[in-house]
Amino acid sequence: MKNTLVLFLFVIFFSNSYGQGFQLLGTVEGAKDRTPIKLMDQDTYPYQTLDSTITKDGKFQFKGTLNQPEKYLAVMIDPNPEIKEERGKEYKMYDFFATNTNMSINCSLADFPSMYGDPVSKYDNVQFSGSIAQEMYKFFKDMTSASTKKVDGLWKDYLNAYHRPAMYGIFNTEVGVALAKERAEEKRKLNEMTVRFLEKFNNSIVSVFIANNLINSNRSELTAQQLDHLVGLFKETPANKVWVEELKRTADKQKVLAVGNAYHDIELTDSQKKTVKLSQFVKKGQYTFLEFWASWCSPCRAEIPHLKHLYEFVPKEKLNFVSISMDDNVQNWEKAMNEEKMPWVQLNDPKGFKGQVKEAYQITGIPFSLIIDPEGKIVAGALRGAALDAKLIDLLGEDAFKGM
Numbered sequence: 001m002k003n004t005l006v007l008f009l010f011v012i013f014f015s016n017s018y019g020q021g022f023q024l025l026g027t028v029e030g031a032k033d034r035t036p037i038k039l040m041d042q043d044t045y046p047y048q049t050l051d052s053t054i055t056k057d058g059k060f061q062f063k064g065t066l067n068q069p070e071k072y073l074a075v076m077i078d079p080n081p082e083i084k085e086e087r088g089k090e091y092k093m094y095d096f097f098a099t100n101t102n103m104s105i106n107c108s109l110a111d112f113p114s115m116y117g118d119p120v121s122k123y124d125n126v127q128f129s130g131s132i133a134q135e136m137y138k139f140f141k142d143m144t145s146a147s148t149k150k151v152d153g154l155w156k157d158y159l160n161a162y163h164r165p166a167m168y169g170i171f172n173t174e175v176g177v178a179l180a181k182e183r184a185e186e187k188r189k190l191n192e193m194t195v196r197f198l199e200k201f202n203n204s205i206v207s208v209f210i211a212n213n214l215i216n217s218n219r220s221e222l223t224a225q226q227l228d229h230l231v232g233l234f235k236e237t238p239a240n241k242v243w244v245e246e247l248k249r250t251a252d253k254q255k256v257l258a259v260g261n262a263y264h265d266i267e268l269t270d271s272q273k274k275t276v277k278l279s280q281f282v283k284k285g286q287y288t289f290l291e292f293w294a295s296w297c298s299p300c301r302a303e304i305p306h307l308k309h310l311y312e313f314v315p316k317e318k319l320n321f322v323s324i325s326m327d328d329n330v331q332n333w334e335k336a337m338n339e340e341k342m343p344w345v346q347l348n349d350p351k352g353f354k355g356q357v358k359e360a361y362q363i364t365g366i367p368f369s370l371i372i373d374p375e376g377k378i379v380a381g382a383l384r385g386a387a388l389d390a391k392l393i394d395l396l397g398e399d400a401f402k403g404m
Helices: 002-015 132-166 173-200 205-216 224-232 241-255 298-313 330-340 356-361 385-396
Strands: 022-027 036-041 048-054 059-064 070-077 092-099 102-106 127-129 267-270 275-277 287-293 319-325 345-348 368-372 378-381
Touching: 022 092, 048 059, 070 205, 092 102, 092 132, 092 205, 132 173, 132 205, 132 385, 173 205, 173 224, 173 385, 205 224, 205 241, 224 241, 287 298, 287 385, 298 330, 298 385, 330 345, 368 385
Parallel strands: 022 102, 287 319, 319 345
Antiparallel strands: 022 059, 036 048, 036 070, 070 092, 102 127, 267 275, 267 345, 287 368, 368 378
16 A cells, blocks of 8 residues: 555655646447537636537547646537537536546547436546546545445445434434434545545645535534644645635635534524524533524424424423524524424524525524534534434433433
């Protein structure tokens, strides 16, 4: 393993000396002649078209010179150009890390990944070669493959054993908690493996990309110190400037929710339409569970039976519940409250996703949750179902969950 790492460091070092330009030869079996194909720059958003071409006998070609040693590109195929409306399109897309080398891409049209995602990933169907940066990414994916598959497999087991029955009021808490704990431990190992990789390979945009994904997939699971460590691994250069700046923005946003940081006090509206402060309901000396939801959010509503079940069993002096609605329509919020009958504090940001809750807590999607400790500091977040139960058992002790 050590020799492999040294070899990759050697290869990546010399990859920076390439400058003669690139060539990308592609074969898409099953593609009709004159099928439009674009080469997209994914370094910035919105993505830019670098070049375009059409297929002939299932083949295409791009040539050019990258303005830096590595770039994050994508090949986008329009298999049905006769459809003019965008919503009817079925674009295919494969993203990769390009270098100024001779590269090739081969895949049948049927097996090519969809731009909108596939029920089962088709990314590995594509045969890609010639880019040292992409080889580095493949090396990382192969290194973490077993752990990633285990995390994904445990998630599927959890959905079948706990989540789906819970939707019908059947809470298999014991098996759900066991699976949630096992998955959390495997994810912790995967994160540690990823950090060790980044510490060794910190001179490529591939690593910055991986670091960004690591932060985004661990909301309220990392401390501010861990976030600073990840950002500090990368020295900003002209070649990686865009990527490192994006990583810094990602880390800064996640610091708002970092483990160990204090929660943010904000003004909200209570169920009596009075303006209140969140701090009025975050009780000192006990844990507080914050649930961010909305009446129109189906997954949010699906989680409420579990929260009511949890509320029924956990001693009130140990855990305090507060729900914060992101509804910008007060009538819809009130209707949902009447329907759900949640017997704990209900608050609302009447400006919804344009209000201060989104900014203060960097809410990008719901449901989302946070656990605040007795000192007012964040200890965990983004937990639902038995994963929430498992964390609360760790914090409050198993005695608090007797009877569940």
